[in-house]
Amino acid sequence: MDNTVVFEESITAEKCSGHLSSVEDAIYVIGGKWKLKIIIVLQEKGNIRFNELQRNIPGISARVLSNELKDLELNGFVKRVVHAEQMPxxxxxxxxxxxxxxxxxxxxxxxxxxxxKNNIRQDVF
Structure with a gap:
């Protein structure tokens, strides 16, 4: 298996540094164990309440989910909608x-x- 990466244009040290910086920025915003899982569930389920969201992400605690949602909201990935006209x-x-x-x-x-995963299974088994 060839692991060589072929770029369409030559990569200078400056461009490489720029790419690394951009990837670092992306990983900072969506990295970690939970953020992409939260984003995926929200995209698949649409409007969803906190407890239902927590049930759809096995292993996440309420505290961690709350913190991750705040981070995602600050970065524009999630919108929190409060329906105050309803009781509760x-x-x-x-x-x-x-x-x-x-x-x-x-x-x-x-x-x-x-x-x-398929490559690992083929190599290992």
Whole structure:
């Protein structure tokens, strides 16, 4: 298996540094154990309440989910909608149009992950 990366244009040290910086920025915003999982569930389920969101992400605590949602909201990936006219007050979370720009990235990661798992299985077993 050839692991060589072929670029369409030559990469200078400056361009490489720029790419590394951009990837670092992206990982800072969506990295970690939970953020992409939250984004994926929100994109698949639409409007969703906190407890339902927590049930859809096995292993996440309420405290961690709350903190991750705050981070995602600050970065424009999640919108918190409060329905104060209802009793009790209902709070829902929805993915933003901006978060949906991650869909091609998520699909590419999913495909890569599936291929990687298959390659590991072939090499190991």
């Amino acid at each position: 007050v209902v709070v829902e979370y929805i993915s933003t149009d901006y978060s949906r720009t991650l869909k091609p990235v998520i699909m590419a990661l999913s495909n890569w992950g599936r291929n990687h």
